[in-house]
Amino acid sequence: MGKVVAVANQKGGVAKTTTVVNLGACLALLGKRVLVVDTDPQANATSGLGLNPAKLSRTLYQVLLGEVSAEAVKLPCPSVPGLEVIPASIELAGAEVELVGVAERESLLRRALGPLRSRYDYLFIDCPPSLGILTLNALVAADGVLIPIQCEYYALEGLGHLLNTIQLVKRRLNPRLEIEGVLLTMFDGRTNLSIQVAEEVKKHFRGKVYRTIIPRNVRLSEAPSHGKPVAIYDPRSRGAEAYFELAREVMGSA
Ligand code: ADP
Numbered sequence: 001m002g003k004v005v006a007v008a009n010q011k012g013g014v015a016k017t018t019t020v021v022n023l024g025a026c027l028a029l030l031g032k033r034v035l036v037v038d039t040d041p042q043a044n045a046t047s048g049l050g051l052n053p054a055k056l057s058r059t060l061y062q063v064l065l066g067e068v069s070a071e072a073v074k075l076p077c078p079s080v081p082g083l084e085v086i087p088a089s090i091e092l093a094g095a096e097v098e099l100v101g102v103a104e105r106e107s108l109l110r111r112a113l114g115p116l117r118s119r120y121d122y123l124f125i126d127c128p129p130s131l132g133i134l135t136l137n138a139l140v141a142a143d144g145v146l147i148p149i150q151c152e153y154y155a156l157e158g159l160g161h162l163l164n165t166i167q168l169v170k171r172r173l174n175p176r177l178e179i180e181g182v183l184l185t186m187f188d189g190r191t192n193l194s195i196q197v198a199e200e201v202k203k204h205f206r207g208k209v210y211r212t213i214i215p216r217n218v219r220l221s222e223a224p225s226h227g228k229p230v231a232i233y234d235p236r237s238r239g240a241e242a243y244f245e246l247a248r249e250v251m252g253s254a
């Protein structure tokens with residue numbers, strides 16, 4: 001049975017999407033079967049993996065509405081063998097309102113992914129920057145939460161809300177939910193700030209922080225506009241090296 005990991009943090013710009021795209025791609029390139037599930041109406045993971053959300057007639061939106069199966073909308077990532085995507089579309093922005101009154105609306109994603117789980121080693125869910133119905137669906141569907149934290153000012157601000165939400169979901173809806181790991185991102189070793197934030201996060205999440213730290217690397221920010229994960233766009237970059245190292249750590253072989 002594949003492991004379902006929700007990549008969540010209601011703060012925007014902390015590298016949720018970058019992590020889903022690049023960790024997913026590195027695991028696939030290391031021979032794992034990987035599914036990326038894009039739940040963000042911005043569809044950045046979808047486009048970052050080389051698919052054009054504007055051209056897709058069926059996406060996760062129709063899956064959540066119960067019109068089609070997840071199987072019917074999943075597509076292969078054009079540049080990475082073994083990596084598949086359930087794409088998002090801007091229509092998901094209406095989900096919050098449109099799903100009002102739908103029975104068990106927080107479990108729609110879990111039910112949709114059920115039949116697919118055994119076909120993958122890892123399923124990564126990219127969450128939007130909010131704690132609304134889409135992130136809730138991701139937390140209910142997941143076995144673990146990966147929390148990316150940007151090594152910047154206010155890194156820990158707002159995390160209490162996320163941790164409370166995770167506890168609430170665990171108590172009421174998904175008892176198997178655990179914090180999979182906390183990932184330090186956009187680390188700049190030349191600044192005291194990055195070093196201080198990293199230390200503070202390690203103290204706060206004792207034992208839960210990945211050994212791998214993702215450095216700030218311009219190749220990581222360029223790759224999405226080429227529709228490729230960094231491991232394809234520039235395999236020798238520091239960004240690619242870091243996400244390969246994280247992939248090995250996640251596989252338990254680092
Ligand atoms: P989120 O999904 O949490 O909103 P993104 O993954 O979209 O965050 O990242 C926010 C921005 O930062 C994007 O422009 C992305 O390309 C850039 N970025 C993410 N990680 C790095 C990194 N390690 N080095 C440089 N730029 C990064």
Ligand code: MG
Nearest residue numbers: 016017040044
């Ligand atoms: Mg994102």
